[in-house]
Amino acid sequence: MKFKLIYPKWTKLDRQTEFHLPPHGPVVFAATLPDFVDVHFTDENLEEIDFDDPVDFVGISMMLTIQVKRGWEIADLYRKKGVKVIFGGIATMLHAEETMTHADAVFLGEAEGRMEQVLEDFRQNTLRPRYDFIDDRPDIALVGPARRDILNRKLYNHKGVQMVDLVHASRGCRFNCYPCAVSYLGGRHFRPRPIDKAVAEMAGIDNNRLFIVDNSLAQDTKWEMELFREMVPLKKKWCSHPIEDKPEVLDLAAQAGAWYVYQAVFDTSDYIKERIRRYHDHGIGVEGTILLGLDDHTEDFIKRLIDFLLEIELDLAEFTVLTPFPHTKAWTDLSRENRILSRDWNEYSADKVVYQPKHMSPERLQELLDYAWSTFYRDEPQHIKMAKLFKQVVMKEMADNSFKPRDRSLSGRTFGREAIREDMRGTKEDGR
Numbered sequence: 001m002k003f004k005l006i007y008p009k010w011t012k013l014d015r016q017t018e019f020h021l022p023p024h025g026p027v028v029f030a031a032t033l034p035d036f037v038d039v040h041f042t043d044e045n046l047e048e049i050d051f052d053d054p055v056d057f058v059g060i061s062m063m064l065t066i067q068v069k070r071g072w073e074i075a076d077l078y079r080k081k082g083v084k085v086i087f088g089g090i091a092t093m094l095h096a097e098e099t100m101t102h103a104d105a106v107f108l109g110e111a112e113g114r115m116e117q118v119l120e121d122f123r124q125n126t127l128r129p130r131y132d133f134i135d136d137r138p139d140i141a142l143v144g145p146a147r148r149d150i151l152n153r154k155l156y157n158h159k160g161v162q163m164v165d166l167v168h169a170s171r172g173c174r175f176n177c178y179p180c181a182v183s184y185l186g187g188r189h190f191r192p193r194p195i196d197k198a199v200a201e202m203a204g205i206d207n208n209r210l211f212i213v214d215n216s217l218a219q220d221t222k223w224e225m226e227l228f229r230e231m232v233p234l235k236k237k238w239c240s241h242p243i244e245d246k247p248e249v250l251d252l253a254a255q256a257g258a259w260y261v262y263q264a265v266f267d268t269s270d271y272i273k274e275r276i277r278r279y280h281d282h283g284i285g286v287e288g289t290i291l292l293g294l295d296d297h298t299e300d301f302i303k304r305l306i307d308f309l310l311e312i313e314l315d316l317a318e319f320t321v322l323t324p325f326p327h328t329k330a331w332t333d334l335s336r337e338n339r340i341l342s343r344d345w346n347e348y349s350a351d352k353v354v355y356q357p358k359h360m361s362p363e364r365l366q367e368l369l370d371y372a373w374s375t376f377y378r379d380e381p382q383h384i385k386m387a388k389l390f391k392q393v394v395m396k397e398m399a400d401n402s403f404k405p406r407d408r409s410l411s412g413r414t415f416g417r418e419a420i421r422e423d424m425r426g427t428k429e430d431g432r
């Protein structure tokens, strides 16, 4: 059975340097498909979809709300040709009802152990419009190594340097932050994969640089430390979401190859200042993820926050505005207060104001978003800050001789600032 798996394109953050990482959702999903399925993957961000290519069944994998309208368009085109289409992925779960009107089936939840039945239904022509396993999560031990073989690796190189590979060691999150849908999507319970399986998968990835995409590693100290301990011999270099703020955990993370973290900076407290310093003391870089427009954010607060980010010497910062994605508390509250101004999902890019902020006009918040990017990168542009962060990983790799000569720019041709700057453009996750 020829199964075409499509990852719809979307427009990247306006002020963010554009680069493309290999997507994770589709390769994790592909690992759940039975052997008789011949998977052909298209990442529409990098390749045109060949609608004339004959296929038996189409799957559309959507991670972000800004992918959904394009996903629906693609499905409509295939269905007009008589090809059946199934949707899955995080954004399908957030937009299930609407997506069903463009689909033969939607798959909601985690796919491990479920796809044999779905494909059997397809073969018997008894596909159900909705496979809903949101509250019936499979055993996490069923998660196998992602099918990275379906990716066209050449596309994820930037000037000869391979992008980081994405991998996950756990699902779920015990926190329940205001703007986040993870508690709906993955549950409030932290669900770690068996460490030996997660580490074996990392070891098997033909790339020295990884992005561990777990929601937050700071969930369970014992697990986190054991994971890092097992990762030390791999000598991989990796970025991740937050690491727990304990000296013994940070020590082990550094030994395990922690390169940099994405850390939310939400106030100007001494706690945040010290938290960032402790990462830096352990040789771990920090990219701040800065969300503007919460109900306690005045114009003065936002300006003070940007000054603070410069003062604490964040390595990088990514600024977004509060966006009320469906199934978040932000969505519930702002809907109830009649403050949502647009339900055009193409506007839900996190760099467009789609709601009425509490202390200013939407236009003013939009201007302050621009002010944040411009002010933070005023004295040292983004590409220079990125180059510095990139240099850190090169130094770490050189220190343990783990860098790969296939990185053309590092193997002789050039190793100057230009090369680092160009290469670094691809080392961060797209979107949020």
Ligand code: SF4
Residues within 6 Å of the ligand: 173, 174, 175, 176, 177, 180, 181, 182, 183, 215, 216
């Ligand atoms: S923002 Fe991060 S820590 Fe908070 S609920 Fe979402 S995934 Fe968990």
